[in-house]
Amino acid sequence: MKKLEPLAWVGPAVLLIAAVVIWPVIEMVRSSFLQISRFGVVREVNFPANYDKLFAEKDFADIMVRSVVWVVAIVLLTVVISLALAQLFNQRFPGRKVARWALIAPWAASVLMTAIVFKWMLDPEVGVINLIRRDLGTFVQKVFGIEPSSLGLLSTMGGDAADQLGQAGTAMPWLIFVGVFVSVPFTTYALLAGLATIPADVYEAARMDGASKMRTYWSITLPLLRPALTVAALINMMNVFNSFPIIWAMTRGQPGYDTATSTIFMYVLKNANLGESAAMSVVNFGMVIVLTVIFLRVSRWNREVA
Amino acid sequence: MATTTAPSRAAHRPAQHGRPRGARRMPKLKTTLIAALAYLIGFVFLFPYLVMVLIALRPQKELRTAQWFPDTWDFSAIAGFWSGGLADNLLVSLQVAVGSTLLVLVVALPAAYYTARHDFKGRSLFLVLVLITQMFQPTAMVVGIYREFFQFGLVDSVWSLILVNGGFNLAFAVWILNAYFSSIPRELEEAAFIDGNGRFGALFRITLPLAMPGVITALIFTFISAWNEFVVALTLSTSPENQPLPVALHSYMGQYSVDWQGLFAGSVIATIPVIILFALIERKVVGGLTAGSIK
Numbered sequence: 001m002k003k004l005e006p007l008a009w010v011g012p013a014v015l016l017i018a019a020v021v022i023w024p025v026i027e028m029v030r031s032s033f034l035q036i037s038r039f040g041v042v043r044e045v046n047f048p049a050n051y052d053k054l055f056a057e058k059d060f061a062d063i064m065v066r067s068v069v070w071v072v073a074i075v076l077l078t079v080v081i082s083l084a085l086a087q088l089f090n091q092r093f094p095g096r097k098v099a100r101w102a103l104i105a106p107w108a109a110s111v112l113m114t115a116i117v118f119k120w121m122l123d124p125e126v127g128v129i130n131l132i133r134r135d136l137g138t139f140v141q142k143v144f145g146i147e148p149s150s151l152g153l154l155s156t157m158g159g160d161a162a163d164q165l166g167q168a169g170t171a172m173p174w175l176i177f178v179g180v181f182v183s184v185p186f187t188t189y190a191l192l193a194g195l196a197t198i199p200a201d202v203y204e205a206a207r208m209d210g211a212s213k214m215r216t217y218w219s220i221t222l223p224l225l226r227p228a229l230t231v232a233a234l235i236n237m238m239n240v241f242n243s244f245p246i247i248w249a250m251t252r253g254q255p256g257y258d259t260a261t262s263t264i265f266m267y268v269l270k271n272a273n274l275g276e277s278a279a280m281s282v283v284n285f286g287m288v289i290v291l292t293v294i295f296l297r298v299s300r301w302n303r304e305v306a
Numbered sequence: 307m308a309t310t311t312a313p314s315r316a317a318h319r320p321a322q323h324g325r326p327r328g329a330r331r332m333p334k335l336k337t338t339l340i341a342a343l344a345y346l347i348g349f350v351f352l353f354p355y356l357v358m359v360l361i362a363l364r365p366q367k368e369l370r371t372a373q374w375f376p377d378t379w380d381f382s383a384i385a386g387f388w389s390g391g392l393a394d395n396l397l398v399s400l401q402v403a404v405g406s407t408l409l410v411l412v413v414a415l416p417a418a419y420y421t422a423r424h425d426f427k428g429r430s431l432f433l434v435l436v437l438i439t440q441m442f443q444p445t446a447m448v449v450g451i452y453r454e455f456f457q458f459g460l461v462d463s464v465w466s467l468i469l470v471n472g473g474f475n476l477a478f479a480v481w482i483l484n485a486y487f488s489s490i491p492r493e494l495e496e497a498a499f500i501d502g503n504g505r506f507g508a509l510f511r512i513t514l515p516l517a518m519p520g521v522i523t524a525l526i527f528t529f530i531s532a533w534n535e536f537v538v539a540l541t542l543s544t545s546p547e548n549q550p551l552p553v554a555l556h557s558y559m560g561q562y563s564v565d566w567q568g569l570f571a572g573s574v575i576a577t578i579p580v581i582i583l584f585a586l587i588e589r590k591v592v593g594g595l596t597a598g599s600i601k
Contacts, residue, residue, distance in 0.1 A: 009420035012413045020473025028450030093341035102348030108584030109577045110534035117354040242445040
């Protein structure tokens with residue numbers, strides 16, 4: 001009886017994980033070996049036809065490359081920006097609590113809602129980002145007498161009535177921007193928690209030794225921040241790789257598949273060919289594992305070098 | 307990283323390093339600049355949500371004019387939300403969020419408590435299983451989830467969404483509750499037990515109240531992520547009346563004449579309460595999210 005006791009306490013949790021997390025993984029792999037009709041009827045085992053078809057898609061290679069770029073770009077930018085923000089928000093200043101609180105919003109809000117607002121803000125006619133560009137341009141022209149179109153920064157924000165989400169070249173940077181925007185808050189908070197664990201006397205000692213601020217940051221803060229940084233970056237990587245709502249709400253991966261990542265492609269395929277979509281999921285899954293292993297290797301390698 | 311002990315207060319005291327005496331003359335200006343920059347950044351991160359509110363309050367006929375603020379403020383979209391069709395979807399969202407929160411409570415609480423208090427065969431295996439779950443995302447396996455619930459005939463049902471959201475948020479709840487239970491001295495519970503409270507009496511009178519901050523954090527966190535979940539809901543709920551609010555708002559956007567004001571009124575209602583709720587637990591969430599990964 002005593003032996004069965006743990007089962008009563010822990011059993012339900014195991015059962016729930018098995019039913020909702022493990023089972024779908026098995027089902028996903030199994031489906032990738034099957035030909036399934038649009039109505040969900042399994043026709044036959046057709047391994048490896050789904051994979052062959054997937055790899056033969058003419059956009060497949062581009063999509064995979066884009067997925068990696070998407071993840072690496074967002075995680076890198078997020079980490080760099082968050083390191084700076086954590087440093088800033090760790091300073092003492094009046095109203096720090098309120099300022100930190102404002103930072104929470106994109107983390108708490110649903111990513112889909114954020115993406116929808118950004119889509120609106122990028123509206124070529126009435127979007128706020130276009131308004132900023134227009135007003136800034138007028139301001140520059142009035143005050144400095146410079147023709148706004150000659151300024152690189154302003155024209156990168158889009159020309160008059162240019163639909164920035166309509167072309168891959170301008171849409172991708174905005175999608176990545178939104179990806180960074182929703183990832184920075186959590187990362188900053190994780191780094192702030194990490195900063196809080198660094199004992200003050202370490203800095204005291206550095207000061208005694210006459211180390212400069214830059215030097216202190218590089219040799220003390222950053223190495224001591226590494227555990228927090230590694231975990232935050234890893235969690236970010238998982239989130240970004242599986243990030244669906246940003247691209248889906250803003251461009252649907254269009255034009256063509258020019259802004260699609262593997263997750264978007266998987267979803268598009270789901271309605272056309274479930275088996276092939278499952279194959280895409282399996283490839284996706286493998287990719288997450290590979291990226292994770294590479295990331296952990298790199299961060300360990302850093303530790304050995306340091 | 308010491309954030310594994312979730313309740314530690316000291317962890318939030320900033321590590322401030324002293325300034326050399328000579329630099330004392332400048333601090334006022336420096337603090338002002340730092341504060342100004344921090345407020346500006348805070349504003350940037352709030353900005354999209356302010357825009358959301360502005361559009362929800364802008365009358366339909368002004369929507370296609372390029373201006374910052376509405377000429378007339380119009381609260382009809384927010385007021386009319388409750389009588390419109392989206393109110394049903396809000397109800398579905400509530401059912402899913404409350405349902406999965408209750409499910410997580412019932413399932414995670416005993417598991418976290420038992421693993422914190424007892425060493426048993428398979429304990430570490432269980433913790434590893436939970437850790438792996440935390441790394442998994444429903445988006446990655448949405449095809450598998452769809453196939454599974456299709457076979458059970460549970461597509462287009464609130465129950466499947468409750469199960470999925472409950473399952474994927476279990477890890478966070480187990481980790482944070484486990485940390486709380488571990489931090490409560492066993493002796494405290496034993497003393498209550500000896501005083502004749504019985505095992506469950508001691509648990510309910512002593513341990514649970516002490517772990518309350520952790521319980522509340524786990525509950526709010528689950529509620530918010532179930533409330534915000536999109537991909538699984540988009541895949542599983544096919545009929546409009548069974549769709550949670552995010553999915554309904556999303557399909558709203560796909561229509562020919564988009565009622566942007568209505569859409570953003572819905573977004574405001576779906577977003578603002580969640581941001582406020584989240585602010586209540588923010589301090590503990592980071593610890594809970596990162597704790598599992600480094601243990």
